[in-house]
Amino acid sequence: xxxxxxxxxxxxxxxxxxxxxxxxxxxxxxxxxxxxxxxxxxxxxxxxxxxxxxxxxxxxxxxxxxxxxxxxxxxxxxxxxxxxxxxxxxxxxxxxxxxxxxxxxxxxxxxxxxxxxxxxxxxxxxxxxxxxxxxxxxxxxxxxxxxxxxxxxxxxxxxxxxxxxxxxxxxxxxxxxxxxxxxxxxxxxxxxxxxxxxxxxxxxxxxxxxxxxxxxxxxxxxxxxxxxxxxxxxxxxxxxxxxxxxxxxxxxxxxxxxxxxxxxxxxxxxxxxxxxxxxxxxxxxxxxxxxxxxxxxxxxxxxxxxxxxxxxxxxxxxxxxxxxxxxxxxxxxxxxxxxxxxxxxxxxxxxxxxxxxxxxxxxxxxxx
Numbered sequence: 001x002x003x004x005x006x007x008x009x010x011x012x013x014x015x016x017x018x019x020x021x022x023x024x025x026x027x028x029x030x031x032x033x034x035x036x037x038x039x040x041x042x043x044x045x046x047x048x049x050x051x052x053x054x055x056x057x058x059x060x061x062x063x064x065x066x067x068x069x070x071x072x073x074x075x076x077x078x079x080x081x082x083x084x085x086x087x088x089x090x091x092x093x094x095x096x097x098x099x100x101x102x103x104x105x106x107x108x109x110x111x112x113x114x115x116x117x118x119x120x121x122x123x124x125x126x127x128x129x130x131x132x133x134x135x136x137x138x139x140x141x142x143x144x145x146x147x148x149x150x151x152x153x154x155x156x157x158x159x160x161x162x163x164x165x166x167x168x169x170x171x172x173x174x175x176x177x178x179x180x181x182x183x184x185x186x187x188x189x190x191x192x193x194x195x196x197x198x199x200x201x202x203x204x205x206x207x208x209x210x211x212x213x214x215x216x217x218x219x220x221x222x223x224x225x226x227x228x229x230x231x232x233x234x235x236x237x238x239x240x241x242x243x244x245x246x247x248x249x250x251x252x253x254x255x256x257x258x259x260x261x262x263x264x265x266x267x268x269x270x271x272x273x274x275x276x277x278x279x280x281x282x283x284x285x286x287x288x289x290x291x292x293x294x295x296x297x298x299x300x301x302x303x304x305x306x307x308x309x310x311x312x313x314x315x316x317x318x319x320x321x322x323x324x325x326x327x328x329x330x331x332x333x334x335x336x337x338x339x340x341x342x343x344x345x346x347x348x349x350x351x352x353x354x355x356x357x358x359x360x361x362x363x364x365x366x367x368x
Contacts, residue, residue, distance in 0.1 A: 110201015
């Protein structure tokens with residue numbers, strides 16, 4: 001039986017299937033209509049009069065077909081326990097929402113924070129050398145903290161090394177897919193992807209049955225760049241997805257970093273070029289990265305708190321939110337963490353008992 005929530009979700013998902021409509025046109029539509037449903041029920045003439053969008057585009061958007069495709073997604077979403085994130089909803093990644101070409105809808109699976117305190121994308125060549133592997137593992141060891149989320153693309157090479165090293169260090173790691181969630185690509189990484197669902201997860205904008213076609217990967221790369229505070233390129237050839245991600249990150253005003261490499265090594269050409277063209281900060285360690293980002297003190301304090309108090313992951317998340325902003329209201333904490341007030345209240349009490357935070361009145365909490 002179809003619920004009210006399912007019907008609303010169908011309209012939200014269907015917006016992403018409207019032929020010829022990207023985020024800018026969708027935003028223009030929703031600026032004039034309170035609910036997505038109106039886009040599918042208003043006459044084309046009415047939409048034209050209210051939005052000024054040319055009738056040629058409106059006539060070609062194929063509303064009924066979009067609704068049918070959305071219904072197929074909802075059946076699959078319920079079957080596989082997939083979460084959805086509409087770009088105007090509170091559970092959408094806030095960093096990504098600020099990008100001009102943000103996806104209208106996202107699908108995710110796993111256990112991770114869509115709006116963590118700190119998040120870093122680590123990308124690089126699919127043909128990683130031992131040098132690149134060593135650098136990647138050392139980088140994650142250097143910056144390793146539950147305060148930082150690691151994002152990559154589940155691809156061969158640097159991507160999968162970053163995910164694997166994060167899992168080994170118990171760091172939340174998220175893979176942005178260039179295909180739908182009906183399959184893991186490449187399939188050899190399926191086991192690691194399953195492990196990530198416990199401490200991280202998978203996310204994509206693509207329908208459940210979308211194949212890993214070539215044109216999907218630049219789209220994937222913009223999500224990697226958009227969700228991160230910073231992008232680190234470890235090894236890259238002169239052309240490739242990691243350079244596309246770096247360029248997108250620069251366009252989004254994100255910080256970009258690159259490790260220099262041997263000038264005669266093909267897999268170092270891209271990083272050396274980014275540095276030479278002032279498109280990336282040169283770094284040689286995780287310590288360099290933390291200093292430039294201004295995260296060094298915060299991360300070291302977080303590590304010390306973890307050592308001294310052995311916080312549960314949920315407690316750690318809430319503590320970091322308070323730590324970052326000095327003080328927070330319980331309602332804000334519930335909104336940012338996507339947890340219920342009752343759940344937050346229990347976590348806050350535990351943090352108070354451990355002497356890490358204190359209540360200042362009016363349900364506002366600050367560091368003790």
